[in-house]
Amino acid sequence: MLPQFFPPFADAVSLPESPASSSLGKALELLDLFSLTSPLVRIDDVIARFGFPRSTAYRYLKELCDAGLLAPASGGAYSLGPRVIEFERLLELTDPLYRAGQQVLQEIGDPGAVYLLHNLYRDKVLCIYKQGPDVIEYEGRRITVRRARGLPFPLFQGAGSLALLPWLSPHRIRQTYLRNAAEIASSGLGDDWEAFRRVLAAIRRKGYSTSQGTITPFLGGIAVPVLLPEDRKLVGSLAWTVAAGAMTEERVESCAEHLTRAAQAIAREYVKVAADM
Template sequence: MNTPLPQETDEEAGPDTENVESTSSQRVGPFAKLLSVLDLFSAERTSVNIDEAIAFLGVGKSTGYKHLKDMCDSGLLVQRGKGEYALGPRIIELERLLQVSDPFLIAGKAAMVVAEELCENRALMLCTLYQNRVLCVHSVGPESIRYGKEYMRIYRARGTALPLFKGAGSHAILAHLLPHQIRSLYLSNASEIAMAGLGSEWKDFRSALARVRKAGFATSVGQINPNMLSISVPVFFDERVHGSLLLLTTNSSEEKAMVDQLAGQLTRIAGRIEQLMAEGSLV
């Protein structure tokens, strides 16, 4: 697989604080602000009350009620009891459309179906970049991985969002973003980057990403469960990083000795995904 590397030009001088606008400072239009109500929902928060939504939108009650009614009329939300709102049936319809039309997902499924042997006591995931998060779009393998007498549960099903600065699946993407994207991310998230162990200064962060690019893959050990080892390679499309292929396995001496071999297998699968997307014959 040919791995295009982002140009390092002008990075030595550090991020340009005058010319790079952070995500938080970008202007948000009224339509985008309305749709951002969907950001209030999560696995821990499956319904939102009217007062929370109005406060989030920063509008008056009458305007807030109208906005939520419009979202209910479109099917994006549905009212559940007095003043409570949940995700609506239109979301289900859109998810189905993604399942049958997303080239990345379709190519990933086709390439990953042959990885049965690789997924023996390992889990394989396809991830993509979404804003400042990494989203799992497909997974194969067991729901838990056995390590001695312990069974480690895999919480990376489709739709699971992962932090951009933590974990191999995220680092494999992050390291191959365009230089201006990396600079912008650093300016907006320097403290979070330092907390993730990627460097307390710009030059340290740049060096950490360069090491991932040079190796061709990223690795990490689970912070919650140190017995979990992650290995990930980037997936490219149209000469830009489109996502990553992530393998979760045990942090055993046997698996650590096979990291290079496993990364090579992942690279071949990623190459097949890239080939299928380029051919465009699956959609």
């Protein structure tokens, strides 16, 4: 029998309303158009993606510019605005998870290890803090670590992501499955709801997740959730990136124990930082 934290579906399960159902939500959704491959956005891009009338697209772009989230660029294009940089600096100074992770991981002082601290928004996992080298050397091979601060990754790939998923609320897990059943199946996490529940229950019982080569070829990861000490609320995940060839069973167990202690220290520091704000 599966643990109670993964109850079966009710007879009828409905998806929540889209976060973009309001005018504000629709305007903010324009920010999803920006990426490394699309650093500039034009009004025709907005119309093609969302189907807005041209007047509505102009209005949303103007509102985002007025808020400083976008800025006019040459040729009728728009770029991300200066307020994004302001928020980035504010996060570094005030985000409890970032500050707690930075302090604890710097105290650990392992120069050869790559630690990655993650947070979650929507169905994306974002690396908010990285400590360690950008390249890992193993048996003569130099392997670049692709995860870095500010890069989002899918919720269903990589140890840092899989360490978050089983500790979400049962309702959110059900809704996540409904939205992403095909992607979950293609990631090897279960071809149906019951199989998906079993995979998550197994990760949760073990207390950590592992992966090999899902984000970066030749690299693997071990990760644990960051859970607050009082109510066990999930606030993030902590991963250790290593060469996949070095992931022996003994080393995985040792790394998982080390990460669990570090995650507990981060959680305690998180509470202190939040209380001082």
